[in-house]
Amino acid sequence: MTIEEKKNCLNRYLELWADIEIKQQEIEKLRSRAEKITSVISNMPGVGNKQDFSVTVDRIIEIENKLKSEIQQLEQERKYIGAIIEAVKSPLHRRVLQRKYINGDTFEEIAVKENKTFKHIAYIIHPQAINMINFGNDATK
Numbered sequence: 001m002t003i004e005e006k007k008n009c010l011n012r013y014l015e016l017w018a019d020i021e022i023k024q025q026e027i028e029k030l031r032s033r034a035e036k037i038t039s040v041i042s043n044m045p046g047v048g049n050k051q052d053f054s055v056t057v058d059r060i061i062e063i064e065n066k067l068k069s070e071i072q073q074l075e076q077e078r079k080y081i082g083a084i085i086e087a088v089k090s091p092l093h094r095r096v097l098q099r100k101y102i103n104g105d106t107f108e109e110i111a112v113k114e115n116k117t118f119k120h121i122a123y124i125i126h127p128q129a130i131n132m133i134n135f136g137n138d139a140t141k
Contacts, residue, residue: 020067
């Protein structure tokens with residue numbers, strides 16, 4: 001497995017997390033919209049569109065159901081990626097991988113936290129850490 005393929009596998013967790021955050025933001029916007037529709041419907045008889053409210057609530061439910069499924073997938077991916085990273089013997093390399101692929105930290109943030117230079121983390125430690133990872137035959141999970 002190439003370094004790029006390993007990085008792509010490791011990035012799956014953060015990509016799932018980003019998708020979940022987008023859905024959560026959409027739900028918040030829809031809830032805000034539903035609250036506005038509700039106040040219009042309840043305060044002014046004959047004004048407002050109950051159908052809009054119903055469509056909005058249906059969309060919230062639809063997204064929440066997708067979100068539940070994605071959160072389960074995220075938890076499975078987190079366990080999988082976490083186990084792969086935990087198998088790395090070097091504590092520094094393991095922390096760099098955890099910070100990068102679980103926490104989503106940048107190399108700059110990792111360098112500060114590890115009291116190393118950006119170049120040392122990005123060009124020496126991170127590539128070494130990627131090479132230490134073994135996905136075995138389960139990388140297509």
